[in-house]
Amino acid sequence: MNLARSFFCIALAIAGLIGTVHPTAQAAQPTGPSDKDIVDAYHYFLGRLLVLRQEHLDLEGTGRWNVVVHRGAGGVASANPNLDVTYSEAWVAVDKDSCTIVELPVIRPRYYTVQVLNAWGETVVNINERNFPERPAGKFGLCARGVEIALPPDSLRIDMPGKKLRVLIRIELGANPAEAVKLQSQIKLYPTGKPRVEPAVEILMFENERLPRVEAFNRAEAILKIEPDTNPGTALLQAKVRTVAKAAGDVEELKRIDGVIVKQAIPLLQQAVARLGTTKNGWSRLATIGNYGPDFLTRTAVNLAGIWANNTREVVYFSSHIDDKGVRLNGSYDYTLTFPKSLRPESLARHFWSVTAVDSVKSQVIDNPLKRYLLNDQSKLQPNKDGSVTLTFAAKQPAGTPEPNWLPTPAGQNFNLTFRFYAPGERVVTGGYFPPPLVKKN
DSSP: OOTTSOHHHHHHHTTTTGGGOOOOOOOSSOOSSOHHHHHHHHHHHHHHHHHHHHHHHHHTTTOOBTOOEEEOSSOOSSSSOOOSEEEEEEEEEOBTTBOEEEEEOOOOSSOEEEEEEOTTSOEEEEESTTTOTTOSSEEEEEEETTOOOOOOTTEEEEEESSSEEEEEEEEEOTTOHHHHHHHHHTOEEEESSOOOOOOOOOOOOOBTTBOOOGGGGTTHHHHHTTSOOOSTTHHHHHHHHHHHHHHTTSHHHHHHHHHHIIIIIHHHHHHHHHTSEEEETTEEEESSOSOOTTOHHHHHHHHHHHSSOOOTTTEEEEEEOBOTTSOBOBTTSOEEEEEOGGGOGGGGEEEEEEEEEEETTTOOBOOOTTOOOEEETTSOOOOOTTSOEEEEEESSOOTTOOGGGEEEOOTTSBEEEEEEEEEEOHHHHTTOOOOOOOEEOO
């Protein structure tokens, strides 16, 4: 899943949650966990189930641990494609007998990062020249915390909080995509030994449109004991999960817990997803992402909306589906986005920026004779006389619009825009900046 999807689409995608379940009667006088404890337990634990579900989906029947998979660059067929970077991924297992080595070639001056996440969807570390300025390339050893293992010479050890990890590697395509693909192929990932990989705990698989109810707690104890959650306040939350799971052993309590999940927990989660974005100038961005601290509800909402989110130090996404008047973007009209000279997009990111248009039905890029699917720092934009720069979004190139500044949109159809800043500047990171509003021109 890709966080570039606009937040209004995320809300719509789960808007049917309530309609897919059938409430059962709630006990008049609860004797087990309180409603609030049930809701907290569900919101907390579902975040872990979403990662566990992904482990099952990705690894079912393959067992491909500690193997990096390099994905092709520039594919446009998927929903909300990321056309800025190469993309590589791996599921990593470490234990008392084995670390996993990530070998990186020298990658400069282009953007890159090795994002490592734990089994709760929390970003543990990004390996790149910004976080490791004294060691931007070479061998990095991902090891279980507290374990003494000899690493290959010249390896930099990075302790991990658990035994199962998700690794996502991105390299900027930039002006020379072939070079980026070549660098991607030089990345290596391998274990130092033979780690014992615990099979994923079996769960009842589910779809986002039909979330689990009380059955979410069926294997709670087995799931909680295998991968630690190091965020603040988790001991109390895990105690609530265990209490709810135990109470569900009683038939009447099981019915009551199920009712609380249906009537309270799922609707509140739906509201949390809808509130993920902070909106200004018609653009929305996630307020908290990648690292959540005690905010377990936001972590679960993000895992549901777009799993494997990175933090705002690495990339910030802005999504829009409306113009400056609050009217839905549609390819029947032309729109402009003007950045003043002092705040042109290249000044807001240490590496690069991009903007992509997708249709509002399948979230796919718009086919066009130019085969142009985004504008970015490689687009050779023509500035205005005052030094500002204007981007134009239209089904056909408007008269007077420089061709490099034009991104085609779908004629007569609604569409969405996603703006990305990679290695964003401080003002973007802290939420002090939003792109200018989109102005309808006809």
